Amino acid sequence: MFFENYEPKGTVLDLGCGQGRDSIALAKLGYQVIGVDVSKVGVSQMLAISDREGLEIHGIVGDMYEYSIGDEVDIVLLDSMFHFYKRDKDKETTFLFRVMDELRFGGLLGIVVSKSKRIDKILSGVFNKSGFNWVSLFDEYIDYPDKLIKMRMIVSRKAIESTNSTNE
Numbered sequence: 721m722f723f724e725n726y727e728p729k730g731t732v733l734d735l736g737c738g739q740g741r742d743s744i745a746l747a748k749l750g751y752q753v754i755g756v757d758v759s760k761v762g763v764s765q766m767l768a769i770s771d772r773e774g775l776e777i778h779g780i781v782g783d784m785y786e787y788s789i790g791d792e793v794d795i796v797l798l799d800s801m802f803h804f805y806k807r808d809k810d811k812e813t814t815f816l817f818r819v820m821d822e823l824r825f826g827g828l829l830g831i832v833v834s835k836s837k838r839i840d841k842i843l844s845g846v847f848n849k850s851g852f853n854w855v856s857l858f859d860e861y862i863d864y865p866d867k868l869i870k871m872r873m874i875v876s877r878k879a880i881e882s883t884n885s886t887n888e
Contacts, residue, residue, distance in 0.1 A: 740766025
């Protein structure tokens with residue numbers, strides 16, 4: 721997986737972390753992790769494992785749709801957070817645009833979604849309309865833990881120059 725070999729390790733914001741499957745795995749790889757989820761039970765389970773294993777995870781019970789991304793965040797991870805069903809598409813795309821906007825230049829955005837031409841088309845449109853240049857570092861279908869399906873994992877770096885800027 722991409723994160724095993726990526727350097728430098730830094731601070732990952734795992735939005736929608738649930739019980740911490742990704743947060744725990746990333747902390748074991750040497751990342752500092754902030755896990756945010758609306759589930760108090762999920763966050764407490766993640767923190768119990770973190771404490772027991774001596775991992776560096778900060779858990780926050782909160783709504784990922786309202787959580788602000790600070791400059792200390794190097795990587796934002798959104799694993800299985802987007803389905804873009806008709807009733808959720810506007811909310812999810814608005815949220816993704818906000819994450820893209822708040823992520824610092826040079827920061828990474830990691831997205832894991834179900835294998836779907838419909839989702840691929842929507843994501844492509846969001847990246848193209850974001851107003852920023854994105855450099856693809858990883859874009860592959862991966863075997864997803866505990867599931868028999870392939871998932872698409874995208875990791876992109878927010879480039880220094882905005883696509884809306886003019887060079888004078």
